[in-house]
Amino acid sequence: xxxxxxxxxxxxxxxxxxxxxxxxxxxxxxxxxxxxxxxxxxxxxxxxxxxxxxxxxxxxxxxxxxxxxxxxxxxxxxxxxxxxxxxxxxxxxxxxxxxxxxxxxxxxxxxxxxxxxxxxxxxxxxxxxxxxxxxxxxxxxxxxxxxxxxxxxxxxxxxxxxxxxxxxxxxxxxxxxxxxxxxxxxxxxxxxxxxxxxxxxxxxxxxxxxxxxxxxxxxxxxxxxxxxxxxxxxxxxxxxxxxxxxxxxxxxxxxxxxxxxxxxxxxxxxxxxxxxxxxxxxxxxxxxxxxxxxxxxxxxxxxxxxxxxxxxxxxxxxxxxxxxxxxxxxx
Numbered sequence: 001x002x003x004x005x006x007x008x009x010x011x012x013x014x015x016x017x018x019x020x021x022x023x024x025x026x027x028x029x030x031x032x033x034x035x036x037x038x039x040x041x042x043x044x045x046x047x048x049x050x051x052x053x054x055x056x057x058x059x060x061x062x063x064x065x066x067x068x069x070x071x072x073x074x075x076x077x078x079x080x081x082x083x084x085x086x087x088x089x090x091x092x093x094x095x096x097x098x099x100x101x102x103x104x105x106x107x108x109x110x111x112x113x114x115x116x117x118x119x120x121x122x123x124x125x126x127x128x129x130x131x132x133x134x135x136x137x138x139x140x141x142x143x144x145x146x147x148x149x150x151x152x153x154x155x156x157x158x159x160x161x162x163x164x165x166x167x168x169x170x171x172x173x174x175x176x177x178x179x180x181x182x183x184x185x186x187x188x189x190x191x192x193x194x195x196x197x198x199x200x201x202x203x204x205x206x207x208x209x210x211x212x213x214x215x216x217x218x219x220x221x222x223x224x225x226x227x228x229x230x231x232x233x234x235x236x237x238x239x240x241x242x243x244x245x246x247x248x249x250x251x252x253x254x255x256x257x258x259x260x261x262x263x264x265x266x267x268x269x270x271x272x273x274x275x276x277x278x279x280x281x282x283x284x285x286x287x288x289x290x291x292x293x294x295x296x297x298x299x300x301x302x303x304x305x306x307x308x309x310x311x312x313x314x315x316x317x318x319x320x321x322x323x324x325x326x327x328x329x330x331x
Contacts, residue, residue: 119236159321
């Protein structure tokens with residue numbers, strides 16, 4: 001049988017390969033796969049789409065799926081794939097040793113490759129750092145007309161709301177969402193980068209964004225982006241209690257992986273120190289491997305306490321999070 005990944009010429013010798021279904025869209029990933037191929041001779045084939053489309057594809061293909069690995073930027077989508085029995089457990093001492101314990105899937109179906117915090121960034125000119133404390137405090141009326149954030153349809157915001165439900169319960173999470181909506185500087189729109197640019201333009205005073213976007217702005221060759229990054233400072237919420245909400249980019253071995261041995265080799269490589277250093281210095285994410293330090297830009301923000309919530313909860317409470325967004329008018 002021929003596929004998007006395989007030649008239809010039955011006489012052609014099958015090459016060493018591994019097939020990825022990936023939600024990630026960062027240039028650093030192409031670099032990682034090139035480096036892996038140079039090292040091992042194994043060709044990496046990638047199909048990109050959003051996580052739900054890839055999950056649907058895996059379901060429809062079933063046993064005939066050419067995919068070996070499923071990669072997403074959200075633990076909730078990995079949990080969904082595992083729940084739908086699209087992934088198989090990986091028991092590998094090298095991968096296990098490469099990754100921080102609190103980032104791992106407790107059920108063994110997926111492996112983190114990087115993580116990021118959902119942080120607050122604030123105007124250097126208009127916000128006093130001492131006025132910031134927790135995610136919950138962002139619902140305080142002192143922030144009325146000052147908060148910028150992207151749409152509730154965004155997976156990063158859905159994961160944050162899922163963490164609020166998991167940690168505090170639906171009632172508290174709903175009240176929080178109501179307060180945030182009342183404090184919007186404008187209707188949610190645009191990317192995380194756009195929220196920072198809006199602070200620089202004076203359209204709001206603080207924003208909820210993923211940490212690596214600040215690294216990308218501060219390393220940008222574009223003057224507008226660099227200036228936007230310089231106009232704000234980074235704040236990690238909830239350092240006095242549970243810690244800041246994090247999410248992972250992670251990788252799961254598909255249930256019907258046709259190149260399982262090669263797939264596991266790639267998982268070993270991506271969680272190893274060489275690849276982890278490549279991630280942190282190009283995408284400004286945090287390494288899942290505890291031996292690898294953040295980039296210098298990210299190190300300048302200091303260390304932070306991360307919420308050690310079971311990351312599968314970001315999938316378990318996703319529908320409740322969406323319900324709360326809809327109920328409270330977070331567009």
